[in-house]
Amino acid sequence: MRWILKIILFPIRLLLSILTAxxxxxxxxxxxxxYFLMLMCIVAAIGSFMQKDISLGIxxxxxGFLLSPYGIPMIGAAVIAFLQGINEAIKSI
Structure with a gap:
């Protein structure tokens, strides 16, 4: 019975492996x-602070923080980790 389940789940496991890669x-x-866009935002913020335009600088x-590796890319990394967790759970069956 277990090998039938493995055969049925093999295409899903293969798809998840390719998708995560x-x-x-x-x-x-x-x-x-x-990262390059973040650097441009930081430079623009520094320029705005020098021009005394505080709201635009903030x-x-x-x-710049949202574009940094701690912003939007971290959400993508969490999604990839979730998919890898599902794939590992399927492999353990």
């Missing part, structure tokens, strides 16, 4: 692009 690749590229700093 592809999403990990995209996360690496996306994190690099977002907005740029918040946007």
């Amino acid at each position: 592809f999403l990990t690749f995209l996360l690496g590229i996306g994190t690099t692009i977002l 907005e740029a700093l918040v946007l």
Whole structure:
């Protein structure tokens, strides 16, 4: 009975493995692009503070934080970890 379940779940396990590999690749590229955008936001925030435009500087700093590796890319990493957890649970059956 257990081997029938393994045969049924094999395509799902294969799909999850391919999906996590592809999403990990995209996360690496996306994190690099977002890192450069974060640097531009930080430079713009510093320029805004020098021009005495405090509200625009704070907005740029918040946007820079969201684009940093602790913002949006961390959500992607959590999704990938969740999918890997599901895949490992299927493999343990």
